Amino acid sequence: MVRSLAAPPDEADRWLTGLFEANVGAAFNVAYRITWSRADALDVVQDAFIKAMRMSDQLREPTKARSWLLSITYREALSLLRSRRETATDPSDLDGLSGRAEDPADVVARRELAALIDAAIMRLAEPLRTAFVLRDVEELPIAEVAEILGIGLSASKMRVARAREQLRVALEGVT
């Protein structure tokens, strides 16, 4: 169903609720892996769905609703991150945002697999991280990853390959 702002309110709400239920998990993952803050990720997700609703007449192919929504989420998250970096005055704020303050070596001691993986993903540069999350955490086809990131297929494959390689090295001994 292609939804437009001219649609009756009930129909518009149904469309939006359907879009939300189907994609909020993936959108939250993408937003969280960029902002590293649950609160910020929730704000990003909320803003992304509101923007999607207002731009819904631009969605020409309903089958591409997921990549369209995740593309909006990705841009919203990057935009929030950039604005935080511009306004942050305390360098520790940036550490909190990038998450790079936590050394995987410290996490090893906790012997928690999820925490180890989290720390290793944190250390990836953003372009690699988002490509990896979309492909290997959300398990989207590589063509859809390219669409969401707004880059070519081979560039997407390259990002995923580099992310996997860096994680393989970082998690050596764990995997």
Next chain:
Amino acid sequence: MQCSELAAKLTDFIDGALDPAEEDAAVEHLATCGECESVLAGTRSVVALASRHAKVDLSSDERARVLSRVLAAGGQG
């Protein structure tokens, strides 16, 4: 196939995106190269771990709160 060629095609190999001839060449190389076999196993583990352990979920309260705000914003058009 050489190690460097396989390294360049590893992602496509894991994703099943190589054409049959390339895939056969990769399999043949892997059968004789312990180092590439080990890289492949490690990379496959990373992919498997990511899909099992790297998802961050919203709570049902968070989902409900965000959806209600989104719908409210929709009502304001």
